[in-house]
Structures are given as C-alpha cells and as structure tokens.
Amino acid sequence: MRIAHAVAVAGLCLGIGWGIGAQAGGYPDHPLKLVVPFPAGGATDLMARALARDLGGKLGQSVVVENRGGAGGAIGAETVANAAPDGYTLLYSTMGVLTINPSLYPKLRYDPQKSFAPISLTNLTSNLLVVNNDLPVKSVADLAELARRRPGELTFSSSGNGTTSHLAGEMFKSTAKVDIRHIPYKGTSGAINDFLAGRISMMFDTSSNFVELVKQGKIKALGVTSPQRLPVLPDVPSISESPGFSTYEVTLWSGVLAPAGTPRAVIDRLNQDIGAVMSAPSMVSLMADYGIRTTHSTPEAFAERIRLDTQKWAQVIQQSGAHAD
Known part of the structure; x- marks a missing residue:
C-alpha cells in the first residue's frame, strides 16, 4: 500500500509538473497587450514601447502597446486588474499608479498590492530640480537660502x-x-511651458524632459532627486549630497505586472525575457541617453518595493495635504 501510495503521489506531482511546463512551454501562442495607463508620448510611453518591441522578439509574438490614460493612471490599471489572468494582458506601471494613487483616490477600483502579480521592475529614473537662468542661485543650498529670505x-x-x-x-x-x-x-506640457517662459521659478520633473535643455544652457539643473547622479549629466549632484538633505530621495521606477492569479510559470517566463531585454547593451544605451537606467528584479523584490513606497508616499501626502485634481 505504501508503495502504491508513493507511486500515486509521484504520478500526481509529475502530472502537475507537466501541466505547468506545458503551460509555460506553449505560452504565448498569440499577441500580448501591454497597457500603458497614460496618453501616448512622454517618458512612460517611450519606455513601454521600447520594451514591447524587444520583448516581442524574445516571446515570438508581438506585444501591442495600448494607451489608456485618465485618473492618474487608475483607468488603465483597473483595466488590467479586471483582465483574464492568462499572461496576455499586462500593465506597464509607474511608481505613482501603484504607490501614490492609494493615498489620493480613496475609491480606487483596484488594490495595488492584491489586484496584480508583479513581474519585474524595468526602469529607474529621477526627477531633476531645475531653475530659470535668471534665478540667482548655483546650488541646492543657495536655493534653500533664497527661499528662506523670500518666503512664499x-x-x-x-x-x-x-x-x-x-x-x-x-x-x-x-x-x-x-x-x-x-x-x-x-x-x-503646460507646467514646462510656463517654467521656460519665466513665469515659474523652478520645477522638479522627469530628467528626460530637461536633459537637452540643460546641455544647451537654457536652464540650470541644481540637483538630481535620486541618490545616484545621472551619467548623462555627471556634473549635476544628487540633492542628497547637499548639507541638510541627506535623507532626501525621490527615485522613480516603472515595471510590468499581470493580473493577480496569473500562473507562476507564465510570470517566470516573462520575468526571464524582460530581464534579457533590459540588460541588452542596446536598451541600456538607449535609455541612458534620456537619463533613464534599466533594471530587472524578482517578482518578490518588486512586490516589496511597492509595499515600502506605498508607506513612504502615504506619509508625504498626509504631511503636505496633497489631493487629487
């Protein structure tokens, strides 16, 4: 009886293994959809389309980008949360959609930590602190001192x-x-236009929006919001390098997620291929030109990043009184 039981259990396990292997091995057999929860154009769309192009080559199926903007990315995220968990509808999400929206939109129709199966982080970038050339400052310390002398x-x-x-x-x-x-x-666009016209003193925004303007000398970059300097602007320090700002950090990230319940074999296949795409020299070089770093993570590390950043931004939003438009 013991031998018969062992054989039966072994057969069951082998059958499960075959099922997972077959599922992963036969995936994908038709095109995938990568939902970008913002309108076309801009840094997020750029990163998603570059990934989709090269990921399609790895998978042997086209990966079609679908832009579904609105409500700070919530509409696109909800679309994926409600999609079939089969690996054919994926979300290309920014940090804000998953870690900031929960504190801004109390009636979200998705739970960033329960509605999705994280696959991998793909990109890391930073905001730049930029000021108009006519503002009499040359550093973060200068700016802080000027603000103290001219409150409001x-x-x-x-x-x-x-x-x-x-x-x-x-x-x-x-x-x-x-x-x-x-x-x-x-x-x-409106925020940048008024800043460039001199009607606004400064901005904190995605580095890719300002790299060329800084290089051309049209504006001044005082600091990078991430702890690391940007290779594309090596002379611009991290804000955290300035006295009194050692704890300051805003590192922006993007990554790919599937609907919760997607089979682990499919998640692992996508994770492996995304890792290969993001580590390719051509992708690393392309993103570096925009001040964006490529990266790769385990699904578990991505899930932990979402959890920790959700806590961080909840505190910032509470302290600042920020609210959704």
Whole structure:
C-alpha cells in the first residue's frame, strides 16, 4: 500500500509538473497587450514601447502597446486588474499608479498590492530640480537660502496635484523648512511651458524632459532627486549630497505586472525575457541617453518595493495635504 501510495503521489506531482511546463512551454501562442495607463508620448510611453518591441522578439509574438490614460493612471490599471489572468494582458506601471494613487483616490477600483502579480521592475529614473537662468542661485543650498529670505515668493510648477513632480517639491519644502508656492497644471506640457517662459521659478520633473535643455544652457539643473547622479549629466549632484538633505530621495521606477492569479510559470517566463531585454547593451544605451537606467528584479523584490513606497508616499501626502485634481 505504501508503495502504491508513493507511486500515486509521484504520478500526481509529475502530472502537475507537466501541466505547468506545458503551460509555460506553449505560452504565448498569440499577441500580448501591454497597457500603458497614460496618453501616448512622454517618458512612460517611450519606455513601454521600447520594451514591447524587444520583448516581442524574445516571446515570438508581438506585444501591442495600448494607451489608456485618465485618473492618474487608475483607468488603465483597473483595466488590467479586471483582465483574464492568462499572461496576455499586462500593465506597464509607474511608481505613482501603484504607490501614490492609494493615498489620493480613496475609491480606487483596484488594490495595488492584491489586484496584480508583479513581474519585474524595468526602469529607474529621477526627477531633476531645475531653475530659470535668471534665478540667482548655483546650488541646492543657495536655493534653500533664497527661499528662506523670500518666503512664499518662489514658485514651482507640477503636472498636477499629487503627481511625483508635486510631491518631490513638497519633500524639498519640508526638508529645507521653506515656503515655496506650488502651481499645479493639468499635464506636463503646460507646467514646462510656463517654467521656460519665466513665469515659474523652478520645477522638479522627469530628467528626460530637461536633459537637452540643460546641455544647451537654457536652464540650470541644481540637483538630481535620486541618490545616484545621472551619467548623462555627471556634473549635476544628487540633492542628497547637499548639507541638510541627506535623507532626501525621490527615485522613480516603472515595471510590468499581470493580473493577480496569473500562473507562476507564465510570470517566470516573462520575468526571464524582460530581464534579457533590459540588460541588452542596446536598451541600456538607449535609455541612458534620456537619463533613464534599466533594471530587472524578482517578482518578490518588486512586490516589496511597492509595499515600502506605498508607506513612504502615504506619509508625504498626509504631511503636505496633497489631493487629487
């Protein structure tokens, strides 16, 4: 009986193994959809389309990007959360959609930590702190001192209340203990246009929006919000290098997730191929030109990053009183 039981158990385990192997081995057999929860154009769309192009080659199936913007990325995220957990509908998400939205939108129709199966982080980038050339400062310390002498006079624009460009500014204000007025816009283009026109003192926004402008000398970059300097702008220090700002950090990230319940064999296949795509020299070089670093992680490490950053931004939002537009 013991021998018969052992044989039966072994057969069951082997059958399960075959099932998973077959599922992973036969996947994918038709095109995939990669949902970007923002309109076409901009850094997020750039990163997603580069990934989709090369991932399709690894999978042997096309990966079609679908832009579904609205509600700070919540609409696109909800679409994927409700999709079939079969590995054919994926979410290309930014940090804000998963870790900031829960504190801004109390009635989200998805749970960032329960509705998705994280696959891998793909990109790391930073905001740049940039100022107009006519602002009489040359460093983060100069800016903080000027703000102390002129409370409420300096301004910073953002792409909207509760965005990373807004919250990076709020973190700067609380760290430096200064009063700088926040001017929210409905989107990045309006915020940048008014900044470049001289109507706004400074901005904290994605590095890819400013690299060329800084190189051309049209604006001044005082600091990088991530702990690491950007290879594309090696002379611009991290804000955390400045006296009194050692704890300041805003590292932006993006990654790929599937609906919760997606088989682990499919998650592992996607994780492996995404890792190969993001480590390819051509991808590393392409992203570096925009001040973006490629990366790769385990699903578990990605899930932990979401959990910790959700706690961090909840505190920042509570302290700043930020709210959704």
